Amino acid sequence: MQENVVILDIDYVTYEEKPVIRLFSKKGDENIILIDDTFEPYLYVVSDDVEECISEIEDNIDVVCVEKVIKKDFQIESEFIKVTFKHPQELAKNRDALRDLESVIQIREFDIPFYRRYLMDRDVIPMTEVTAVGEELETFMDLDSTKQDIKIIKLTERLERKKEYPQNFRILSFDLEVRNPHGMPDSAEDEIIMIGVASNFGVNQVISTKTNSEDRDDFVNQVSTEKEMIEEFVKIIKDNNVDIIVGYNSDNFDFPYLKDRAKILDVDLDIGMDESDVKFIRRGYSNAASFKGLIHVDLYLVMRRYMTLDRYTLERVYYELFGEEKIDVPGDRIWEFWDNEGEELDTLFDYSLDDVVSTLKIAEQTLPLNLELTRIIGQPLFDVSRMATGQQAEWFLVKQAYFDGEVVPNKQGSNFADRASAEDNEGGYVREPEKGLHENLVQFDFRSLYPSIIISKNISPDVMTLGKVEDEDDYNISPEHGIKFKKSPQGFIPSVIDKILQERFRIKRQMKASDDPQERIALDVQQQAIKRLANTMYGIYGFPRFRWYSFECAKAITSWGRQYIKSSIKKAEEYGFYAIYADTDGFYAKYKKE
C-alpha cells in the first residue's frame, strides 16, 4: 500500500533483539506509524593495518559486519573500517573494548544516537511530507490498530520526500493554575485548580471545578472534581488530534506537576499517539517532557534563544513581542484569589485564559522559524526546539558531512581539565561610546561579517596550516597570529556556509518574484532560519565541546574581523567622519563639519 504522510517524530524499539525504527506520522486526522527494521547501527575504526585490524575485531568482538570502506577525513580519502552491530546497545557496550584493541588507533562516529543516524542516512526529514510504501500490519509489539486509533505500515521501500512543506499543524497551548497556600506548590498536597487551553482550531477554555460570574464571557468548562479536570484535558487533546502541544516552562513545571497529580488521582495521562504516557527524558540537570507522536515544545527554552533579554518570564517575553501588558496576578496570592471567589476569582479565570492565549500567540510567532530550522537541520522538532544554537549548527554539519562522504571529527574530552585549559579568544573590536546625545549620525555595518570572513579566507581546520609553507601566496594568512589557510580546495565549513548562503539568496529571489503573500511569508521565514544558522557557524570553532572546535580558526576569524572594522573606521576618517561607537561588525560616525 502507499500513503502520503507527514513525519512528526521518531524513536526505536527492540523487537526480536533487533532495533526497529518507528516514525510517528499523520495523514490528515489519521495517525500512521511507519515501521522500519532494516537499519543497523555502525561506527568507524581507524587503523594503520586495516587487514590485521579487521581480523582482530572479528576475533574479539561480537559484530554483524566488519568491512573496509573509503571515506573522507578532513577531505583526504582514507581507508576506514566500518563496524556494524546488531543493536545500538551492543555498540555502546563494545565501544571501549574496540578502542582498546591493539591495532585500533581511533574510533569515530560512535556517539551519534541511532534515530539521528537513521534520519541522516535515509534522508528522512521531520515535519515534511513523504510517500510511504509498505504493508499494513494489524499489530506490532504494543501497537494495536484494532484497539488504538492508529494505522501501522511496515516499510518495504525508502521514503520519498514531497517538495511542498506542510504548513498547517494543529497547535494547542496549555497552562496549569495550582492552589498554593505555602508559596511554591507541592504536587503531593496542592491541587490543580485550573487547566487553561488555547488552540489554533477553535478550542479556548479554562477547565475548573469553579466557574466565573454570570455576566462574564463563558469560557470556563466547569467539571466537578480535579480528576475530571485532567480527564477533560486528556480528552481535548485526543479528540482534536493535536500535532504540537506547547507550554511555558512546561518541561519543568506543568508536565511534572500534571503527572504527579494524575498519579495521585489515578488518571491515565495517555495522550501519546499510541496512548502511551508522558516520559521525562534526562537532559543534563533537567528533564524534557516527551510523548510519542505528539510534539511537546517548551517555549521558555525557545524564547531564550529567540531574543536577548535579562529575564524570560512569560509576561516579559509577551511584552517584548507584542507590546502589550498581560493580566497580572501575583504568584503567591493565586490561592487567595481562588478562595475569595467573587471578583478575584473572575480575575484569576481571566489570568488563566490570558496566560494560555499569550502562550499560543508566542507559539504562532516563533514556531514557523523552528519548523524551518527543523527541516534544514533534519532532526526532530522536539530536539531542535531544545538545542542550543551551537548544537543546531553541529547537527546540521554532521548531516552535511554524511552527504559529502566525510567522517565527522570526534568531540574533545568534556572533563573539567579540558574545559579549564580552553583559552579565551579575544572577541570583536569595541570602541567605547562617546558620552552625550549625538545627532546626524551615519551607521555602517558589515552584512554577516563572520560568515563572510569564513568563506572569503577559507577558514576551516581541514585546510589550516600552522607551520612553514612553500609558497605563502597559496594561503590566506591571519593578521596577528599568522595562521595559514590554503586558498584551495574550499574547506568543509566554508563550503557548507557558502552553500546555505547561496540557498538563502535563491529563496530571497523566489520571494521577490512571488505575488502570493502567504508564500512570501513562508519563504521569508525560510531565509531567516538559514541566516540564523549561518551566523551561528562561527561559534562552532569557539567551544571546546563541539566536534569542529578549533581555537586557531576562532582566533583567525575575530582577528580578521577586528582588522576589517578598524580599517573601515580609518577609511571613514579619511572622508571626514569619526566613529563615536563601534562594536564587532559595525560603527556609528559623525561628520566632522556641521
Next chain:
DNA sequence: CAGAAACGGGG
C-alpha cells in the same frame, strides 16, 4: 578573592 553553590522558568 577564588571556588562552590544556586539560579533560571513555573505557582
Next chain:
DNA sequence: GTGTACGTTTCTG
C-alpha cells in the same frame, strides 16, 4: 538512550 545543559549571579570560607 550510540549524546546528558549552561552561562551568570550569589554565597562561603
